[in-house]
Structure formats: structure tokens, C-alpha cells
Amino acid sequence: xxxxxxxxxxxxxxxxxxxxxxxxxxxxxxxxxxxxxxxxxxxxxxxxxxxxxxxxxxxxxxxxxxxxxxxxxxxxxxxxxxxxxxxxxxxxxxxxxxxxxxxxxxxxxxxxxxxxxxxxxxxxxxxxxxxxxxxxxxxxxxxxxxxxxxxxxxxxxxxxxxxxxxxxxxxxxxxxxxxxxxxxxxxxxxxxxxxxxxxxxxxxxxxxxxxxxxxxxxxxxxxxxxxxxxxxxxxxxxxxxxxxxxxxxxxxxx
Amino acid sequence: xxxxxxxxxxxxxxxxxxxxxxxxxxxxxxxxxxxxxxxxxxxxxxxxxxxxxxxxxxxxxxxxxxxxxxxxxxxxxxxxxxxxxxxxxxxxxxxxxxxxxxxxxxxxxxxxxxxxxxxxxxxxxxxxxxxxxxxxxxxxxxxxxxxxxxxxxxxxxxxxxxxxxxxxxxxxxxxxxxxxxxxxxxxxxxxxxxxxxxxxxxxxxxxxxxxxxxxxxxxxxxxxxxxxxxxxxxxxxxxxxxxxxxxxxxxxxxxxxxxxxxxxxxxxxxxxxxxxxxxxxx
Numbered sequence: 001x002x003x004x005x006x007x008x009x010x011x012x013x014x015x016x017x018x019x020x021x022x023x024x025x026x027x028x029x030x031x032x033x034x035x036x037x038x039x040x041x042x043x044x045x046x047x048x049x050x051x052x053x054x055x056x057x058x059x060x061x062x063x064x065x066x067x068x069x070x071x072x073x074x075x076x077x078x079x080x081x082x083x084x085x086x087x088x089x090x091x092x093x094x095x096x097x098x099x100x101x102x103x104x105x106x107x108x109x110x111x112x113x114x115x116x117x118x119x120x121x122x123x124x125x126x127x128x129x130x131x132x133x134x135x136x137x138x139x140x141x142x143x144x145x146x147x148x149x150x151x152x153x154x155x156x157x158x159x160x161x162x163x164x165x166x167x168x169x170x171x172x173x174x175x176x177x178x179x180x181x182x183x184x185x186x187x188x189x190x191x192x193x194x195x196x197x198x199x200x201x202x203x204x205x206x207x208x209x210x211x212x213x214x215x216x217x218x219x220x221x222x223x224x225x226x227x228x229x230x231x232x233x234x235x236x237x238x239x240x241x242x243x244x245x246x247x248x249x250x251x252x253x254x
Numbered sequence: 255x256x257x258x259x260x261x262x263x264x265x266x267x268x269x270x271x272x273x274x275x276x277x278x279x280x281x282x283x284x285x286x287x288x289x290x291x292x293x294x295x296x297x298x299x300x301x302x303x304x305x306x307x308x309x310x311x312x313x314x315x316x317x318x319x320x321x322x323x324x325x326x327x328x329x330x331x332x333x334x335x336x337x338x339x340x341x342x343x344x345x346x347x348x349x350x351x352x353x354x355x356x357x358x359x360x361x362x363x364x365x366x367x368x369x370x371x372x373x374x375x376x377x378x379x380x381x382x383x384x385x386x387x388x389x390x391x392x393x394x395x396x397x398x399x400x401x402x403x404x405x406x407x408x409x410x411x412x413x414x415x416x417x418x419x420x421x422x423x424x425x426x427x428x429x430x431x432x433x434x435x436x437x438x439x440x441x442x443x444x445x446x447x448x449x450x451x452x453x454x455x456x457x458x459x460x461x462x463x464x465x466x467x468x469x470x471x472x473x474x475x476x477x478x479x480x481x482x483x484x485x486x487x488x489x490x491x492x493x494x495x496x497x498x499x500x501x502x503x504x505x506x507x508x509x510x511x512x513x514x515x516x517x518x519x520x521x522x523x524x525x526x527x528x529x530x531x532x533x534x535x536x
Contacts, residue, residue, distance in 0.1 A: 001377070001378070005377075009374060009378060010378075013366065013370075013374055016365070017363070017365045017366075021365065085363070088359070088362070088363075088364070089357055089358070089359045089360065089361025089362075090362055090363045092355075092357055093355070093375075093422065094378070095326075096325055096327060096350055096353070096355040097350060097375070097378040098347045098348075098350040098351045098379065099378050252329075254327075254328045254329055
């Protein structure tokens with residue numbers, strides 16, 4: 001069987017698993033929307049669209065939406081299912097089949113990517129009543145979904161790495177919390193040039209910054225290829241590292 | 255080690271001498287916080303085609319570790335293992351195509367239905383969707399789960415899960431079926447059902463490599479058994495041969511039970527402690 005078929009079969013199963021666990025899916029929608037509403041409610045008046053240049057005529061909700069999208073894409077629930085599978089023995093059952101070890105990694109990543117496309121689309125639609133519009137048009141919409149989805153695959157790759165190494169739900173869950181400092185060490189409330197100098201330096205070294213700026217440019221402006229390119233480049237580098245590490249760990253898994 | 259016989263032909267009455275599973279000097283070491291742990295210390299095994307081979311031992315003796323090495327799920331520290339003549343370490347994918355594996359704790363995905371799980375398993379072994387669906391239907395009938403086929407597995411009883419696990423290990427018609435403690439935790443009725451399944455599978459020509467802690471199970475099902483203790487094989491032969499050997503060695507009037515063979519082989523005795531009979535290290 002080709003690797004594409006293997007990934008398709010395993011990915012379909014992972015999607016079915018997500019669909020059948022709505023209680024795990026709900027927070028990935030609710031919490032990002034909660035943050036969007038709270039951030040907009042707290043800072044919407046401080047940054048009125050009429051007099052705030054960096055909003056490009058939109059509301060503050062449009063500026064803060066990328067934070068919510070990245071948050072929604074960084075729950076890594078797929079890795080928790082993986083730990084469950086390891087603990088329950090089903091992972092060994094899959095390892096005992098003659099499929100590529102890489103397919104075991106990519107199946108879940110692909111499912112996470114597709115799931116995130118759908119969740120991101122719903123999140124954006126829910127954000128529209130807050131005065132958000134996608135300034136970059138239909139292509140921008142598509143790039144927004146793709147970039148967020150690819151980020152979710154990178155992040156779940158990181159979580160899967162913890163899951164495979166520790167085989168512990170607690171450790172994997174705690175590992176996921178690493179995203180919160182990374183999310184706040186970004187220009188998530190104001191653009192990078194308005195941050196204090198130490199914060200600006202921290203944000204510059206934080207890869208999440210470039211993904212956030214890429215997403216933001218797609219929402220607030222017409223297609224800004226430099227920002228978009230940086231976002232995709234960061235995802236590509238992190239993605240390659242995550243995939244290589246995942247494949248290595250799964251091949252040496254005892 | 256008291257090695258009584260390698261030849262199962264006398265037990266089975268057939269002429270097969272081809273080896274289904276072969277291990278020479280199999281070793282597994284773990285590096286733990288307290289230093290190196292020798293889980294398996296030089297195991298030699300010869301399992302012939304079409305036999306039911308029982309692999310017995312106390313908890314922590316190295317049974318599951320040996321099975322995991324033979325089924326490609328764990329790396330081998332030293333020694334060699336071949337399944338149907340294929341080297342486990344150098345050609346793991348080919349070995350995986352030829353074996354079925356049902357490990358302890360019935361490894362199943364609770365969110366799928368029984369049918370979905372079997373179809374998925376078939377697909378992963380290279381069957382088309384239609385063939386996998388047909389095979390799933392056939393196996394569901396074999397393990398008597400047709401009525402529960404479209405229910406999610408998290409609603410299955412322990413016995414149903416075991417039978418489904420067994421079915422999932424058979425989806426690609428393996429030459430060798432590895433069953434790691436297939437009846438642990440099952441009620442007596444479910445245990446008997448699993449025994450029947452194992453006999454039926456073996457009758458169809460599949461070699462069965464079975465680990466168990468239940469001596470009665472080994473006595474009922476196995477053509478030959480090996481007893482492992484502290485990572486080494488301490489007895490090997492047919493149940494009858496092992497009993498006869500102990501009877502002769504101890505000058506007993508009648509055959510001992512397999513329990514007594516086991517206790518003798520592992521250096522354990524049974525003592526009454528706190529009102530209960532317990533097995534203790536001798």
C-alpha cells in the first residue's frame with residue numbers, strides 16, 4: 001500500500017475520532033472566541049478604527065483575531081488521543097502492521113490539518129459580527145486557512161513528540177502549555193514597533209510572531225507577500241524539524 | 255534447564271518440521287535509572303509450524319518482552335530471531351505481514367465500531383476497501399460479534415473486546431499468531447470461548463504462540479510449552495513430557511499437575527500465609 005493511502009486511511013480514522021468526541025472539540029472553538037471577545041471588549045475603545053493606523057480601518061477584533069486562530073490551532077488534542085492509544089495498546093497494534101512508520105505520524109498530522117481548516121473557517125465566520133473582514137479577498141481567505149492549518153500540524157507534531165517520548169497524558173498536556181508564553185511573547189496586542197524594547201527583542205526571536213504577522217496581514221491588508229512568506233517560512237522550518245524528530249522517535253520506539 | 259523434547263510431531267501426529275518461530279540467544283537489556291536491567295537473558299526458542307506453543311512464566315519473567323521482540327515491537331539487544339524464516343531485526347515489515355498480534359489488554363480503539371476497526375486493520379494490511387469489508391464480515395461471524403459489529407467498542411464487554419482483538423489479528427490470514435495473555439481478566443465463560451477460537455484458528459493451519467499465566471490454559475491448548483523465569487528458559491517440552499519428567503525425578507506415584515511442574519521449574523513453593531495459599535519464591 002502506498003504511503004498516501006496509509007495516511008488517508010489513518011487520517012480518516014483520526015477525523016472520525018475527533019468528530020465522535022465533540023466534548024473535546026468544543027473548547028477549541030469556545031476558548032479562542034472567548035479571548036477574541038474579551039480582548040476586543042477590553043481594548044476596542046483604546047484603539048478605535050478611525051484613529052488607529054495599524055487597524056487599517058477595521059476594528060480591534062480584526063487585529064486580535066490571529067491570536068485566537070493560533071490559540072484554536074494549538075490545542076494539540078490529537079497528541080492526547082495518541083497517548084490514550086499508547087496507554088490502551090492500540091498504538092502497538094498499529095505498529096505491528098506493515099505500514100511506513102512515517103504514516104503513523106502523518107496520519108494524525110493530516111487529520112489535525114483538516115480539522116483546523118474547518119475550525120478556523122468557523123472561527124472567522126464567528127468573528128465577522130465583530131467588524132472583521134478579510135481584506136486580502138478569497139485568496140487571502142484560503143491562505144489564512146492554510147497557514148493556520150499548517151501551524152496546527154507543526155504544533156501537534158511538537159505535542160506528539162512529547163507524547164511519544166513520555167507516553168504520559170499529564171506530561172503531554174503540560175507540554176502543550178508551553179504555547180501560552182510563546183503566544184504572549186508576540187505582538188498580539190499591538191504591532192511589534194509599539195512594544196517595549198525587551199518585549200520587541202523577545203518577539204523577534206519568537207517564531208510564533210511571524211506566523212501571527214502573516215495571518216494579520218491577510219486579515220488587515222491586501223496580499224503582503226513579505227509577511228505571508230515569512231509566516232510560511234517559519235512554519236516550513238519548524239514543520240521539517242518536527243516531522244524529522246517525530247519520524248526518528250517513532251522508528252526507535254520500543 | 256530441563257529440556258524434554260523439541261519435537262512436536264509426537265504431540266500432534268503430523269510431519270511438519272519447518273520452524274515458524276526461531277530464536278537464538280535472544281537478549282533484551284533496558285537502561286533504567288538504577289542501571290542496566292536484563293529482561294531477557296539468552297532465550298532459545300523453536301516453534302514448529304501449525305503447533306500451539308505455550309510460553310509460561312511468572313510476572314516479570316520476560317514473556318511479554320520476548321513476544322514484543324518477536325513481533326518487531328521492541329528492538330533486540332543481542333541474539334537473532336526469525337519468524338517463518340524471516341529475520342525480525344533486518345526485515346520487520348515482511349515479518350509484520352506474516353504475523354498476527356493480540357497483546358495484553360486488548361489494544362483497540364474505543365471510538366470505532368468493531369466493523370470499522372477490522373476494515374481499518376485490513377486496509378493497513380493492503381486489502382482494498384471492498385475486500386477489507388468482506389473480511390471484516392467473515393471475521394465478525396467467526397468471533398460471534400455480528401450483532402455488535404456496528405456498535406462502538408467502548409460499549410463492548412471484556413470478552414467481546416478480546417474476541418474482536420483476536421479477529422483483528424487474523425484479518426490478513428497470518429502464518430503465526432502471537433497471543434499475549436489472551437484470557438487474563440476474563441470470566442470463565444469468555445475464557446472458554448477464547449480457547450475455542452484459538453483451537454479453531456489453529457485447525458485452519460495457523461501457528462499459535464501463546465503466553466499465559468494460567469497453567470490449565472496451557473495444558474488444554476498447547477502442544478508444547480516453554481517456561482521462562484528471570485529471563486531464561488527453564489523447561490521446555492510437551493505438557494505430558496514435563497509432568498512425566500517431574501514424576502520420575504521426584505519418584506511420585508502419579509503424574510503431577512502442570513502447576514507443580516511450573517512451581518518446580520521456577521523454584522517457587524506454595525505456602526499458607528494469612529489464611530490464603532500463596533505462591534512464594536523458593
